[in-house]
Amino acid sequence: MNQDAFDVAVVGAGPAGLAAALAAAESGVTVALIDAGVGPGGQYWRSPAPGAGTFKPNTLHHSWRRFTDTTTRLSALASAGRAVRFAGHHVWSIAQADDRWSLHCNVGAEPRQRDAQPPVTIHARRLVLATGAYDRQLPFPGWDLPGVMTAGGVQSLLKGHLVVAGETVVVAGTGPFLLPVAVGLARYGARVAAVIEANTPLAFTRSPRAVFGAINKLGEAATYGVALLRHRVAVRHRHAVIRAFGNDRLEGVVVARLDRDGRPLADTERSVACDLLAVGWGFTPQLELHLQLGCATRMDVDSSLIVDVDDNQQTTVEGVWAAGESTGVGGADLASVEGMIAGYAVARSLDATPVRNDVPLRRRRGALREFATVMHRVYSIPDALLDDVDDETLVCRCEEVTAGSLRRAVDELGATDPRTVKLLVRPGMGWCQGRVCGFATVCLTARHTGRAAVDSDMRAFADRPIATPTPLGSLARLADD
Amino acid sequence: MTTPSQFEISFDSTPIPCREGWTVGAALTAAGIRSWRTTRQGQRARGLFCGIGICFDCLVTVNGQPSLRACLVPAQPGDQVRTQEGTGR
């Protein structure tokens, strides 16, 4: 099935994509909003399945009204034929033909199911990529035990299904995202044994101007702080989970205090019994499609690979805009603002007149971006946690490659960069194609060779010409455009 | 909100309850099941990790089809979910 060309295809229906789609469609151009999810909202505004149970949005969601307002207006535009939402569409490749883009999609919640719908190609004259991000992980002993999950994964089970993934939970890693995860779990009946945060928010006091510019962020954090107090959840700063243990299933974690360099202090180790560990170390932007199209990238302050955009959110590739986490992890508010700016800019490029002056949006973006930069500095990954990964620890979960194996590829086989390590001992070569282990493999390898990771290292693990696994049969039947 | 509609699916032949709109992974988790796959080399138990379709750790066999992401597959009444070993094939 092929569609006539839309003016704009927006990929991703999270805060950035929804905002971009709405801004563009309200400015008078036709929009295809393409998203892998069943419902709109992305990971941030994921809402419960119909049968999951009763749900008060404010128990799990922030700025829910912005979400409902946006989707209501988009539905109205859809009825008027100006916007079409393609749910359950996983874009695996984008190609350019003449003056339009062809977005090749696998269709269905899990499109490799045999009864999934046939693949679809959607055409558009302009692209806005709002592909979001997923939790960033560091390897530690026991992190592949069932019961260890990403903080985002725990959150999505809760938001999407009202399922609490354990009874006694430790939430760990770094970053402001850990707080809403802990609060949500506590509200829905889990016992949150502790929040283990590697850094301390006291560091924000060093950048008062940036914090003031995004003062609502502080209010948000305070709300979570109060909620945690009410649930008697202790937040332990400058601590990390250094080990998870259990027999085929998580039984507990070992927590230690970190010294000034972020190195665990052995005499502070203690065990915490739990059946769920929700862990995250910031986020990794999803750049498969940007890299397929040849967009220029760089490394952000948080060491994530991000796509380069100009003031209008346009990438270095003509006709391609990007908004949200892929241009630098900064949270939902920043993503929404970037999405609107991109939506108006893409409308202008099609000679439509934006319905709104975006100067205030640009100012807001500046303030939020500045706050995000400070946030990344405050919630950084301690180098020591990367250097101290012991040789037996699994780094690549798919291909079961240990840290020792990565180091042997360097020491014995002569690899000098992460890509060569990948070619020789297979980290990042499995089902997930390095999405989970890419960051750690890059950092571990670079540090083992005595240098810092650079953007080309990151690109070698982010370049995925097939953005999502696609059945050979679907690929074989691909239409000619 | 309306009353949730409920049904059953099976995991390794044992019935487990499920609700409309849940994924297979959500149903297994709600039933207290934490792993449903073993790895190819180390035969290590695996279950949900990223929960959003990124990591492929939660691969499972549903109605005879191997290597589907439990965190994405919508559960349907009567689905037969089976533990998957290695490649699942």
Next chain:
Amino acid sequence: MTTTASADLVVIGAGIVGAACAYYAAREGLSVTVIERGPIVSGTTGAGEGNILVSDKEPGPELDLALLSNRQWRELSDLPLDGRTFGSAVELEFKGGLVVASSDTILNSLERLAREQRAFGIEAVAVPRHELREHEPHLADDLAGGCLYPQDLQVQPMLAAAHLLRLARLSGTSVLPHEPVTGYLRRGDRVTGVRTPRREISAGAVLNATGTWAGELAGLAGVRVPVAPRRGFILVTEPLPPLIRRKVYFADYVADVASDSAALQTSTVVEGTRAGTVLIGASRERVGFDRTISLPALRQLAAGAVGLFPMLGDVAVMRAYRGFRPYCPDHLPVIGPDPRAPGLYHACGHEGAGIGLSLGTGRLIAQTLIGAPPDIDLHPFRPDRFGTEVAA
């Protein structure tokens, strides 16, 4: 700051061919330095399938080199290495190739080629249509027949190159990655060493083993070697149990390899790997060093694979990658001393067969360097055979 050093042999390029030449030269007692502008195995070696084939070679000099190489791979396979063998460390598999024909006409030409090959020592066993599935149970049922080539091997090419370099290092070779050669040291016409941003290395011999980039390095010495990139894509599936036992390909592959066309050609080549993934090739097109993924190429590869093995239809492709084969207009590699620039040697232009042909090439280069008679005649591979016309 630059330093000076010296070696009997400087090898430019740390791909499989450079690695094999360094290994054999070091084994002959020569002092060797390998210089590589990027990381090791970062060129075409890192994008190969690991073919060690005799089946796709028509009688002639390339087949002679393939047979020599095939013997070297078998010999090296048993070499003890870290408590195992070289063969197991580099995932060398004695799997054999199965060439299949989709029609009786193609089967006839396949059988004609097999007859010619047998005269040159290749084992080629005709497999009638009804016996195909005894060799490959999942093959499509509409094939006309095939031919089994037990000598065909497969290797993990990056591991093979890395281990060859490691063995060379253990014999005293130094490997200098991330160091581009920016010029040659000369005495008159003679090449007497190389220059890099960091050092000058004087050498009795300098070997250009830079594969697809060999034309540039030859040009730096003022000589022409017309190697051009011929792009290829490979699809990689999800990990599977060993469902596909041999290297299986359609007989039209041989014609595609030998073709001079610049347009996209695909011929289906399917093989399992030790890691469980199935690799699907092979496309060929001459489009320079364009790294853009070509969906028509991927689609043709997928369609070919599903046509050959219908059960692959619901198997997922996880990854696709591209590489640039070092293509010579006459489809023969360039091996040996360059009379136009004495002291300069070449070992390049192996097109898609460089992994397989690397060991024979390394042995021939080492023999030449120590003045021993080469196992096969190097005349067909001579660097100055191309005349002056520029490669397309």
